[in-house]
Amino acid sequence: MSTQKQKIAFYGLGNMGASMATNLIKSGFDVTVFDLVDEQVKRLIDAGAKGASSSAEAGMGADIIITMLPAGKHVESLYFTKHGDGQRLVDVVQTNALFIDCSTIETNTSKSISSQLSANGHRFVDAPVSGGVAGAAAGTLTFIVGGATSDFEIAQPILANMGKHIFHAGSVGAGQAAKICNNMLLSILMAGTSEALNLAIANGLDPKVMSEIMLQSSGRNWTLELYNPCPDVMPNVPSSNEYNGGFMVDLMNKDLGLAMDNASDKSAITPMGALAKSLYQIHAQQGYGAKDFSSIFEAFKTSK
Ligand code: NAD
Numbered sequence: 607m608s609t610q611k612q613k614i615a616f617y618g619l620g621n622m623g624a625s626m627a628t629n630l631i632k633s634g635f636d637v638t639v640f641d642l643v644d645e646q647v648k649r650l651i652d653a654g655a656k657g658a659s660s661s662a663e664a665g666m667g668a669d670i671i672i673t674m675l676p677a678g679k680h681v682e683s684l685y686f687t688k689h690g691d692g693q694r695l696v697d698v699v700q701t702n703a704l705f706i707d708c709s710t711i712e713t714n715t716s717k718s719i720s721s722q723l724s725a726n727g728h729r730f731v732d733a734p735v736s737g738g739v740a741g742a743a744a745g746t747l748t749f750i751v752g753g754a755t756s757d758f759e760i761a762q763p764i765l766a767n768m769g770k771h772i773f774h775a776g777s778v779g780a781g782q783a784a785k786i787c788n789n790m791l792l793s794i795l796m797a798g799t800s801e802a803l804n805l806a807i808a809n810g811l812d813p814k815v816m817s818e819i820m821l822q823s824s825g826r827n828w829t830l831e832l833y834n835p836c837p838d839v840m841p842n843v844p845s846s847n848e849y850n851g852g853f854m855v856d857l858m859n860k861d862l863g864l865a866m867d868n869a870s871d872k873s874a875i876t877p878m879g880a881l882a883k884s885l886y887q888i889h890a891q892q893g894y895g896a897k898d899f900s901s902i903f904e905a906f907k908t909s910k
Pocket residue numbers: 617618619620621622623640641642643646661674675676677680684708709710711735736737738739852853854857860
């Protein structure tokens with residue numbers, strides 16, 4: 607399939623999907639969009655997309671279907687349920703179409719969706735992303751893809767217009783599994799770094815100096831390098847902007863929930879992930895749900 611001839615149907619034009627679809631349009635793809643929110647569709651039509659009055663209409667004759675939806679139930683329902691016009695998406699797309707799901711959903715749901723699509727004569731890759739809203743806007747997302755090599759080879763040149771790093775993690779479901787492992791580790795690193803910096807502050811140390819010391823010592827990690835959780839240590843990060851922007855605590859909680867369900871399913875031992883999940887859950891209940899996940903720093907303050 608050449609780029610010019612591919613007909614892409616893109617579903618889910620929220621914080622991430624609107625920018626991703628816009629980047630595909632800028633690269634010259636033929637993109638038809640659909641979202642439950644009319645306003646989101648109008649914004650994309652203004653950016654050069656084709657609109658549709660129903661999800662089935664948007665997918666009519668599409669070779670490539672991209673979804674960026676909140677959760678697994680939305681993806682499954684969009685693909686396989688009869689909608690208002692009585693049509694199922696799987697029945698109106700091209701035969702042997704490739705479905706690329708970029709949402710973060712359960713590994714088992716991805717596998718089940720893949721089997722159902724295969725039974726309907728279609729193909730599937732899971733392709734969750736890392737890089738957040740800023741990465742989606744800049745077209746620098748990391749895609750972590752699970753699926754057959756032949757399907758990855760079709761998805762890769764399309765995803766490359768929305769992201770910088772495109773990994774093939776393994777078979778269907780491997781993208782979702784890799785994504786939750788990464789985010790579980792990230793949550794642990796963020797909580798641990800916050801705890802260490804607060805202990806340093808309680809000892810009268812300057813958090814900027816302490817951050818420098820750890821950056822040059824064995825505590826070095828991504829949060830210290832690029833995303834320091836202590837206010838005013840680093841410019842242009844959420845901690846220096848009252849924890850606004852970035853990656854919301856609610857979304858981290860969603861990913862930790864997926865990680866814990868998966869760990870239970872696999873009988874994997876994840877005590878650090880479980881503790882991080884508890885910490886982030888309490889943090890959300892204390893009113894931080896819509897704040898950036900680095901705000902967990904506040905939970906470790908000795909004097910508030
Ligand atoms: P969002 O809630 O902003 O957008 C989701 C969009 O999907 C909404 O516009 C909603 O109206 C639409 N939608 C729901 N059901 C639909 C349907 N049946 N048909 C068409 N549209 C439908 O969410 P988001 O922040 O863009 O995140 C999307 C996915 O990406 C989630 O799975 C999330 O976990 C993941 N993700 C988000 C981030 C982030 O920083 N926001 C980062 C990495 C991954």
